[in-house]
Amino acid sequence: MDYHPINLNEKLSKFTEHWSPKVIGEMNDYQFKLVKIQGDFVWHKHNETDEVCIVLDGEMAIEFRDGEVKLSKGEMYVIPKGVEHKTYAEKESHIKLVEPRGVVNTGETEGELTAENDVWI
Template identity: 75%
Template sequence: MNYQIINLNEKLSKFNEHWSPKVIGEMNDYQFKLVKIDGDFVWHVHQDTDEVFIVLEGEMFIDFRDGQVKISPGEIFIVPRGVEHKTFANQECHIMLVEPRGVVNTGETESELTAVNDIWI
């Protein structure tokens, strides 16, 4: 058996692009993804799955049609399936996503920010 620790800072140092999640591990059918965000994302929805955001560095916001949340380092927020939302950050923010394998970052919305899925670092 090959036991391997995943160093989040090392993985984050391997890419610079924003809004392009990178897979760092899997557990059952779920993937752990790192992503750097800055500026505005697009309004989108994931009809079939909840989406978990864990802020590692910086601060991010999630707009909903009826409100907003701010997530700071060390905090976690779960967007329930079927809830339209838009993420944004005023400055670069590093986050971890936990979601089922195959989830597209823009949900069912086609956008120039739709990232290639399943990219491992």
């Protein structure tokens, strides 16, 4: 057994690209991912699962078709499954995601921001 903590800042220093989640750990069938975001993402939804966004640094907003929620460092939000949403951040922000293994960042909407899935750092 390997008894070493996962250092979030050290993991964040290993990549620079935006909108490309990196896996840092697993618990049962759930993955913990880090992602750097800046600018606008795409409208998408996850039909089979909720999605958790935890702001580690910076600020972000999650826009819905009928409103939005703004998050700052130390805040989180659970996006219910099947709810269409779009995330954005004016300045680079660091986010931890918690979602089941195999979830694609753009949900059922494929495009140029669809990231390779299950990339570990």
